[in-house]
Amino acid sequence: MxxxxxxxxxxxxxxxxxxxxxxxxxxxxxxxxxxxxxxxxxxxxxxxxxxxxxGKRLGFSIAEIREIMNMYKSPPGEAAQLRAIVRRVGDRRQELEQKRRDIEELLRELDAAEEACLTRMAELGVGQTARAE
Known part of the structure; x- marks a missing residue:
């Protein structure tokens, strides 16, 4: 070392x-x-x-990182730090899972809108050259 x-x-x-x-x-x-x-x-x-x-990759703010680091420096030390990290990771996971659900819902809505447009274009006899790939 x-x-x-x-x-x-x-x-x-x-x-x-x-x-x-x-x-x-x-x-x-x-x-x-x-x-x-x-x-x-x-x-x-x-x-x-x-x-x-x-910590930054996990989505923690500088203030949260500082708080966790300070817990490690003062009693009860590592155990408190680990509990805080587990709690914050759980919170972050919930936020990301909600974002995933929101994105999946938005994608379904976009699919439905695209399908409706393509159906209407077919009814009008319009070509599909504008379709996104």
């Missing part, structure tokens, strides 16, 4: 911009060691960044 990572190494590893890392630093989520103008990230900072990015 390495002692330190540079900002450039982390941007390459996680395919993110230096601006993103600086944003997380400004938000108080990361606190690298500074040597002059150089930022040196410890292994723990790298792991935090990995968890922040995972």
């Amino acid at each position: 390495r002692d330190y990572y540079t900002i450039t190494e982390l941007t390459r590893e996680f395919d993110i911009s230096t601006r993103t890392i600086r944003f997380y630093e400004d938000e108080g989520l990361l606190a690298p060691i500074r040597r002059g103008r150089t930022r040196l990230f410890r292994h723990s900072d790298r792991q935090l960044l990995k968890n922040i990015l995972r």
Whole structure:
């Protein structure tokens, strides 16, 4: 395991911009060691960044990520953090499932509208060149 990572190494590893890392630093989520103008990230900072990015992929806001991270730092620690994550993942899953139901309903409505148009076009003897593929 390495002692330190540079900002450039982390941007390459996680395919993110230096601006993103600086944003997380400004938000108080990361606190690298500074040597002059150089930022040196410890292994723990790298792991935090990995968890922040995972949280973002799951749809958590910066405030939610900060709350979970703060729970880990203070008692009751990891157990509370895990319960919070499970609760938030469940909430996010419900939101996404509702969006899926909404999209499926919208697609059914679009199919019905398209079919009605095609039927009417056939009745009028109009060609179907305008049909979307």
